[in-house]
Amino acid sequence: MTSNKEEYLKTIYENGGVEQPVPNKVISDALGVAPSSVTEMLLKLKKEGLIVSQPYKGSMLTGVGLEVCLNVIRSCGLWEVFLVRHLGYSWSEAYEDAHLLEHVTTDRLMDRLDAFLDHPTTCPHGSMIPKKDGIDNQAMLISLADLKTGEKGIIRRVAESKKLLDYLERINFSLDQEIRIVEASDYEGPITFLQNGQTKTISFKAGQEVYVEVGLL
Secondary structure, eight states: OOHHHHHHHHHHHHTTTTTSOBOHHHHHHHHTOOHHHHHHHHHHHHHTTSEEEETTTEEEEOHHHHHHHHHHHHHHHHHHHHHHHHHOOOHHHHHHHHHHHTTSOOHHHHHHHHHHTTOOSBOTTSOBOOBTTBOOOOOOOEEGGGOOTTOEEEEEEEOSOHHHHHHHHHTTOOSSOEEEEEEEOTTTOOEEEEETTEEEEEOHHHHTTEEEEOSOO
């Protein structure tokens, strides 16, 4: 299995390819490759039994494809935890290097890394780390941008994007802590919130990629 094929499978998974077909254009935009290259690769993945496709609708992962994909995601998440916890990496640094290591990690190394880290369930920015036998259901989350003034939530996850991770680390943004919206500006303006007694502001766009759990407070 090449790293390129694994990236295609991850992209299909991350865009909902377990529940519904993912259009070729979505894959092309996500990976930054030409539509013709996407078509060629999807044909290979289909022949190998990793995806199924529907004309004019898109592609979905098969059971085998999902198993391969979750194994890569597990590897990436474990490496991110290791790099942040033991080597002092920032979120975005770990994101970059873990995406290189995920493709060259053997099952034996992954299992020992998992045990060494005491079986973490989430990566440093909150994404679920699949167990060896699959992935648990995650609590229902909504975007921070969907909260109204005065509403509260607990930050659980942020999207995987180097630019976003850098941006959030600059404002000392933390996971698994309560926030309260101070002001949600009209017309997709900045969002101001309280976290750890500090007032912080992020853009509406960033708020759409930060996910909170509500109803626990």
